Amino acid sequence: MTSIPATKAAISALKIEQRVERDVKAGIPELDRRNHTESEESMRSYVVREIIGRVHENRQRELDKELADRSAVDIRQLHQEMKNTESLVEKSTAGRLANLVSGLKQRAQEYAALRMDLEMFRQRNGLTREAVYRESKLLHYALIFFIVIMETVLNAFFLSKGSDLGLVGGFFQAFIISMINLGFAVFLAFSLRHCFHQNPLRKIGAGTLFLGVLVTAIVFVLGVGHYREALEANPFTASQVAMTTLQAQPLGIQDFNSWIMVVVSGIALVLLAAKFFVVDDRYPGYTAITRRVKQQQRMWREAHEDAIESVNEMAEDIQESISETEKTIRAQFIQFKASIERSEEIHRHYHEDIIKAQGLLDELVRYYQSYSARMMNRRSAYFGELLRFELDKLPQLNTTGLAQHKRDLATFEEVMDALDQSYSEALGVVNRRCESMQASLAALVDTLELDHGLRRA
Structure with missing residues (x-):
């Protein structure tokens, strides 16, 4: 200034x-x-x-x-x-309340419709009980992973002796065997669950599928044992020898370590099939619709x-x-x-x-x-x-x-x-x-x- x-x-x-x-x-x-x-x-x-x-x-x-x-x-x-707060509050809350009411009505309709689907499912299939299943699948997948890894590690030990790549080659072979066993377990659990279906034709079809998959899985497990036994004799002809001895004498495995492999694979197959079966209700489809209803209930x-x-x-x-x-x-x-x-x-x-x-x-x-x-x-x-x-x-x-x-x-x-x-x-x-x-x-x-x-x- x-x-x-x-x-x-x-x-x-x-x-x-x-x-x-x-x-x-x-x-x-x-x-x-x-x-x-x-x-x-x-x-x-x-x-x-x-x-x-x-x-x-x-x-x-x-x-x-x-x-x-x-x-x-x-x-x-x-x-x-x-x-003038009262009039301002009325104006600002009127639209919000209308949106909330509309959202609640829609949720209620969706929840009611899904509950109706569940009741209709129960009536069609003659179910009077609640679905029995595991709420969390995290532990389910963790146990499956643990079984697969344990089977892979144990079988890798037996297969590594006859593999050209040693322990690494045995591990990959054992991992492939575990994956095949996992697939058998899924089909066994699926077919066994459908054996409890109300429809007789589906029961017969599921039973037939179960027996077919079970026989195939047993043959595969025994084949793994024959392959393990032939692997120590000659790795280059082990596959042909295993198939020949499997057809001639399915239980004619002479090596103790090979029988251990058969037992390990068999136990893993049973455990995996049981795990896939008990994770959901024994009646097919009951768990899925029940889960949707409970999820909708939580959303409500x-x-x-x-x-x-x-x-x-x-x-x-x-x-x-x-x-x-x-x-x-x-x-x-x-x-x-x-x-x-x-x-x-x-x-x-x-x-x-x-x-x-x-x-x-x-x-x-x-x-x-x-x-x-x-x-x-x-x-x-x-x-x-x-x-x-x-x-x-x-x-x-x-x-x-x-x-x-x-x-x-x-x-x-x-x-x-x-x-x-x-x-x-x-x-x-x-x-x-x-x-x-x-x-x-x-x-x-x-x-x-x-x-x-x-x-x-």
């Missing part, structure tokens, strides 16, 4: 000494003068125009900025919005819980918005009040600047008179009053709006007195609306469950 310069700086800027020298050469000031010289008058003009003018411009810019900041305050609107419960949680989140968001509005009102009031005080301070400082400028002008005139007296080698003849500012001609600060804002401040103080009560009432409205929505959703859930037969009355 432009401030009142020091006397020496003003003397230098005005070039008073050069003015005095020029005036003295022209015979000015006269010995018996009673008026100020043109140079002295120009000092007043300079101070008014260059110093006070610039100070006025900067002070006015500060006042205009404060006015603009105060004009941007919307305390009345914000407080009115807080008082989660939909209800999510609806309640959605209402809580919505209430928290609205309450947070109200809280932010309350903080904004308080912050704007503090800023508004401080801005008025700053505007009054700026106005006061401007009058102080005028007084300082008058003092500077007095110093400049005194310096001119004393310097001219020294130049003329005599005392200055003029000892009258120094130059004074014509106050009515000085630029005045425009304080438009300040008086109105002072009246607004009194209104805002009344708003601040009522703000705590308005804030509490707004939060109460939100809480009551939230509780009302939750009660409506709970009643809707009860109605939907009774109407769709999801629970007994």
